[in-house]
Amino acid sequence: MKIPVPPPPPPSSVSSSSRPALDLDAIFGLRGVLARDAHSHGFVYEARSGQVHFSAEVDAAIRDGVHLLAEAGTGTGKTVAYAVPAIYRAATAPLLFDEVGNASMGPDSHVVIATANKALQEQIVGKDLPMLAEVLPWEFRYALLKGMDNYLCLDKLDDVIESAAYGLGDSHLVQIGRWGRETKTGDRSELPFDPGDTWKNFSVSSEDCCGDACSYYKDGCHAMAARRRAHTAHVVVVNYSLLFMHFRVLEWTGKYKLLPPHRVAILDEGHEIADIARDSFGWEIGEGSVGWVGKMLWSIAGKGESDAFLADEGLVAARDVFFRSLRACFGQPGYKPRIKDASAFAALGWKDLAKALDATQAAYEGWLDEIARANDFGYRSTAKLKKDLAKKVRRIESKSRRAGEIAAQLREAGQMNGDSVYFIEEKNGRCLFKATPVSVAERLRGHLFDPAVKKTVVVSSATLVANKSFNFVAEEIGALDPRTLVASSPFRWGDQVLLVLPTDVPDPQDPRFRSVATERCMETIRAARGRTLALFTSRKGMDHAHKRALALGMEYQILKQGEMSTPRLLSIFREDIHSVLFGVATFWAGVDVQGEALSCVFIDKLPFTPPDDPVYDARCAREGSYRAFKRYSLPGATIAFKQGFGRLIRHTTDRGVVVCTDVRLLGKHWSILRSLPTVARSARISDIGPFLDHGVVP
Numbered sequence: 001m002k003i004p005v006p007p008p009p010p011p012s013s014v015s016s017s018s019r020p021a022l023d024l025d026a027i028f029g030l031r032g033v034l035a036r037d038a039h040s041h042g043f044v045y046e047a048r049s050g051q052v053h054f055s056a057e058v059d060a061a062i063r064d065g066v067h068l069l070a071e072a073g074t075g076t077g078k079t080v081a082y083a084v085p086a087i088y089r090a091a092t093a094p095l096l097f098d099e100v101g102n103a104s105m106g107p108d109s110h111v112v113i114a115t116a117n118k119a120l121q122e123q124i125v126g127k128d129l130p131m132l133a134e135v136l137p138w139e140f141r142y143a144l145l146k147g148m149d150n151y152l153c154l155d156k157l158d159d160v161i162e163s164a165a166y167g168l169g170d171s172h173l174v175q176i177g178r179w180g181r182e183t184k185t186g187d188r189s190e191l192p193f194d195p196g197d198t199w200k201n202f203s204v205s206s207e208d209c210c211g212d213a214c215s216y217y218k219d220g221c222h223a224m225a226a227r228r229r230a231h232t233a234h235v236v237v238v239n240y241s242l243l244f245m246h247f248r249v250l251e252w253t254g255k256y257k258l259l260p261p262h263r264v265a266i267l268d269e270g271h272e273i274a275d276i277a278r279d280s281f282g283w284e285i286g287e288g289s290v291g292w293v294g295k296m297l298w299s300i301a302g303k304g305e306s307d308a309f310l311a312d313e314g315l316v317a318a319r320d321v322f323f324r325s326l327r328a329c330f331g332q333p334g335y336k337p338r339i340k341d342a343s344a345f346a347a348l349g350w351k352d353l354a355k356a357l358d359a360t361q362a363a364y365e366g367w368l369d370e371i372a373r374a375n376d377f378g379y380r381s382t383a384k385l386k387k388d389l390a391k392k393v394r395r396i397e398s399k400s401r402r403a404g405e406i407a408a409q410l411r412e413a414g415q416m417n418g419d420s421v422y423f424i425e426e427k428n429g430r431c432l433f434k435a436t437p438v439s440v441a442e443r444l445r446g447h448l449f450d451p452a453v454k455k456t457v458v459v460s461s462a463t464l465v466a467n468k469s470f471n472f473v474a475e476e477i478g479a480l481d482p483r484t485l486v487a488s489s490p491f492r493w494g495d496q497v498l499l500v501l502p503t504d505v506p507d508p509q510d511p512r513f514r515s516v517a518t519e520r521c522m523e524t525i526r527a528a529r530g531r532t533l534a535l536f537t538s539r540k541g542m543d544h545a546h547k548r549a550l551a552l553g554m555e556y557q558i559l560k561q562g563e564m565s566t567p568r569l570l571s572i573f574r575e576d577i578h579s580v581l582f583g584v585a586t587f588w589a590g591v592d593v594q595g596e597a598l599s600c601v602f603i604d605k606l607p608f609t610p611p612d613d614p615v616y617d618a619r620c621a622r623e624g625s626y627r628a629f630k631r632y633s634l635p636g637a638t639i640a641f642k643q644g645f646g647r648l649i650r651h652t653t654d655r656g657v658v659v660c661t662d663v664r665l666l667g668k669h670w671s672i673l674r675s676l677p678t679v680a681r682s683a684r685i686s687d688i689g690p691f692l693d694h695g696v697v698p
Contacts, residue, residue: 186222445478
């Protein structure tokens with residue numbers, strides 16, 4: 001089903017294609033503004049042909065109103081490459097005038113840049129855009145927009161300061177309270193410490209927000225102020241979760257409430273779009289969310305509402321039965337990896353829970369009707385009571401709405417819609433019932449790539465190509481006939497990188513693999529004299545190798561993901577040049593360490609999608625295991641392997657070694673090696689030392 005999306009407002013009187021092309025030499029040339037002025041803002045500018053080519057293709061795509069998929073590896077300078085033409089188009093777009101002559105920014109004046117992680121957002125807003133604002137010849141405004149719960153809620157700040165607990169024991173509570181009275185933005189990231197769970201006392205989600213019932217909503221609310229700044233900025237930087245929330249709000253309301261109408265969207269780290277979209281367009285139900293829905297039933301029941309009392313009893317009983325059944329189901333051998341049968345799901349008691357949620361919603365709606373009637377009859381109260389009542393009404397409206405949503409989600413799951421997968425997940429001791437769409441291509445196409453939305457979308461990443469093709473990513477995100485580009489790299493791969501593929505390791509399916517691969521990892525660490533990022537496809541593999549490294553009593557500091565915060569781990573890894581860092585999952589793509597500290601990357605095996613992944617299992621059932629492997633798992637593993645490989649070289653002066661103990665790279669006809677740059681190769685771990693020291697392979 002095609003998702004109906006309202007098109008942006010009418011274009012300005014001057015189309016993008018009628019405006020002159022960007023003078024790239026004036027920006028990137030030897031006498032251009034970057035070469036002349038960037039150094040005074042902390043940038044060391046080096047002319048790179050790949051960067052200029054990429055920027056030219058982005059400018060052409062915007063002028064022609066087409067889409068571009070561009071692979072630009074580390075060292076290309078891709079952020080500046082795509083930002084310059086996007087800023088040029090937005091900053092030079094003519095204003096729109098209404099019938100009485102009032103000027104406003106049209107969709108041509110806005111560009112949205114979306115990224116997958118916070119680090120890149122902060123780099124763009126804290127470093128790249130400020131520099132460009134100083135050196136480029138066009139004035140422009142930029143803004144970073146985050147989810148509502150990242151901003152201080154002034155109403156909750158008042159509640160905390162007025163509470164008896166304020167100032168007793170929790171130093172973070174007091175520090176946030178003091179900061180809250182002074183901050184101009186309310187952005188959590190301003191705090192000099194991680195507030196942890198204490199932040200919940202000062203923030204609200206979109207569901208908890210009282211909206212216009214709050215006295216700060218129109219004047220003072222930090223979250224609303226951030227949205228207003230975004231709507232007056234030429235460049236708005238967001239993460240994918242907020243972008244996809246924007247899509248959902250568009251679907252629900254037809255209004256641009258979160259992001260301004262825009263003609264150009266830059267999607268960086270584009271290899272992560274589909275997975276994040278599945279999470280964003282899916283849903284989850286936990287005991288906590290059901291408990292939150294029923295949280296105010298007791299306060300209503302205390303006022304003599306018998307329906308509320310019965311609804312509360314019924315909701316608690318149905319919730320307990322449902323989640324107890326989920327836990328029992330999750331532990332059964334026949335469950336994994338998803339719930340496939342409607343009758344099996346019915347046996348978990350979802351119908352009783354849905355009915356209890358219906359009763360909860362009815363109790364809330366009944367109470368809201370009573371309030372409305374009381375107001376109609378001229379109910380009198382003080383201004384404070386009216387404010388408190390209005391806030392309570394908004395909260396009950398939110399809980400009533402959420403009760404209806406969860407009931408609808410359970411009924412959807414009861415139909416076992418083939419477009420989604422339904423599964424159970426245990427997270428931090430909690431049991432969750434989740435739904436994820438198998439494909440997000442059609443939904444993303446409707447918002448981004450459909451000609452009706454009249455947008456230019458640039459998708460960029462260091463890893464978009466698998467087997468010399470963009471097809472996998474293009475199909476996953478619904479991109480229709482995009483232009484494509486592989487930007488040239490400034491690195492001398494053959495001189496800077498050695499790829500070591502030992503041939504004496506068993507196949508990963510062999511029971512001996514884990515112990516042999518672990519020993520090769522230890523040999524790699526010794527040969528590299530520490531200086532190693534060791535990446536694993538499972539926590540079990542990481543823990544096994546980490547334990548072995550500690551048992552050997554190596555002279556290097558041994559670090560493991562999860563032992564402390566990621567920023568702290570990376571800081572130690574950078575500073576202690578001979579340290580070793582063991583990681584999984586996000587460390588395949590989330591580590592950026594230049595220089596000698598990261599001289600070697602060890603990879604235990606190819607990062608294929610696990611066979612018990614619910615989405616992959618559904619694809620195997622639909623298309624057959626072999627076709628699903630070739631169409632989804634293999635290109636996905638190729639891109640993920642390239643991400644791990646890409647941790648190594650971050651600068652033209654770096655030199656390093658990648659070691660992989662998965663012999664399938666050599667024995668299978670999977671073309672993964674053809675997707676990598678051409679580098680020096682060896683089968684001997686003993687070659688690591690000479691290469692790192694002298695750049696030669698004996």
